Amino acid sequence: MNQEKPFGMRDKLGYMLGDFGNDFTFIFASSYVMVFYSKVMGISTGVIGTMFLIARCLDAFTDIGMGRLVDVSKPGKDGKFRGWIRRMCGPVAISSFLMYQSFLQDAPMAVKIAYMFVTYILWGSVFYTAINIPYGSMASVISNEPKDRSSLSVFRSLGGILAMIVISVVSPLVVYHRDANGNQIVDAGRFTILAGVFSVCAIACYILCYCMTTERVKPEKSEVSANVPKSSLFQVLRELITDRAFLGMLLSALVMLFATLMGQGLNNYLFADYFNNAKALSVFSILALPATLILLGVSTPLTVRFGKKEIGTACFAIAGITYLLIAVLKIKNVWMFIGVSFIAILAKQCFSMQAYALVTDVIDDHEVKTGKRDDGIIYGIYSFSRKIGQAVAGGMSGWALAAIGYDSAAVVQTEAVKDGIYQISAVFPAVSYILCALILAFLYPLNRKRVADNVAKLQQQHKA
Secondary structure, eight states: OOOSSOSSHHHHHHHHHHHHHHHHHHHHHHHHHHHIIIIISOOOHHHHHHHHHHHHHHHHHHHHHHHHHHHHSOOBTTBSSHHHHHHHHHHHHHHHHHTTOGGGTTSOHHHHHHHHHHHHHIIIIIIHHHHHHHHHHTHHHHOOOHHHHHHHHHHHHHHHHHHHHHHHHHHHHHHEEEOTTSOEEEOHHHHHHHHHHHHHHHHHHHHHHHHHOOOOOOOOOOHHHHTSOOOOHHHHHHHHTTOHHHHHHHHHHHHHHHHHHHHHHHHHHIIIIISSOTTHHHHHHHTHHHHHHHHHTTHHHHHHHHOHHHHHHHHHHHHHHHHHHHHHHTOOOHHHHHHHHHHHHHHHHHHHTTHHHHHHHHHHHHHHHHSOOOHHHHHHHHHHHHHHHHHHHHHHHHHHHHHTTOOTTOSSOOHHHHHHHHHHHHHHHHHHHHHHHHHHHHTOOOOHHHHHHHHHHHHHHHHO
8 A cells, every 4th residue: 555645635525526527527418418409409309318328338338348448457657547537538528518519409400410429429438438437446446444435435426416516506597598478498509608618627627636536555466366367358247247236236326327317307397397497496406415414424324333225225215205205296386396305315315425335345245255356347337337327317208208298399388298297207216216225125235244244354355
């Protein structure tokens, strides 16, 4: 272990800023790229949803391939992972900006669709992958202490939350304005400018992450790991698809993102079309901040006391039940909707604060069982599951909007369409969060005791 810069707040803040940089493009795309494509470019939501799924099929190769590349690559002068952040921060930010070019809104539809496919795939399947996989894997080499890794997970989650607040609060105020009849209209030019500002902010955050973090852990092979032959990519994949801990983590992450990102995408339609109050979306988004502040001091102690699996199961059950209540009540008042939703946000956020530490638990469990540590590929598949959640959310929300008769060209939707938007926005997250609770309860095996046992076994093994 390199002791030149002891682990501390500098690393936590730097790692937090890395996810801030990620989410300036990821959350903005999750929440607004379909709005841009449908309301500015005039592309059918069904076509947009299909494009999301095609891009995610490509991610099966790029994410896993990047994970393998990270695992087998040799450390450079700035470490094994940090160099990727320095090299790729520019391309990922520029490609994000290129997705939101309003000058194409009057181009032929074939040109707009082709441009959408090319720029979105370049951003999500190539450049975002090339920076996110090393960034996520880097937590394992900043420190080898479990409590430090837990704190990195909390600060990474905090970075994502702060980015979500900034994006969700600022975006509706900039993107939307009212016409002479009081209807919510998207300003195409402002959309492009905002995308550019967020891209610049992403680069700044990535550079700060690179400068403030230190790769300290230089893994030394123990006698156990030295005697285990290196596996091919396909051998590693075969091991993982039969690993209950890995599958439980993967499925819960996929379904959680499915609910969260689909909700973020549909909220634009819910607040603008159902409640006719797009600016209230900014207030709704601020709820993540008090939820985070409430949980910041209790999230880690709760998981230490009861376990990540146990806390996650309870939190997802509460969130799911709350959204079922929202669906049944069919709330008309936007402020009452925001108030009830805060219960679900608080419950979900309690688990999200420790979600990235769950990945480390799975990596440790995999090493205990196989004697091999495949940080990059495990995180690569985890990242792929996140993108699957994004794609399914985008695809399903697009198809669902098309199924209920949403008209992208209409300024005002019919009452039937408005009611359909509300029901989708409530029932989908309800079912998804309850499913997450069941996955953690019955499939994911890493309870509090087993995690503690794995930590003790690895500490003993690495001393051998």
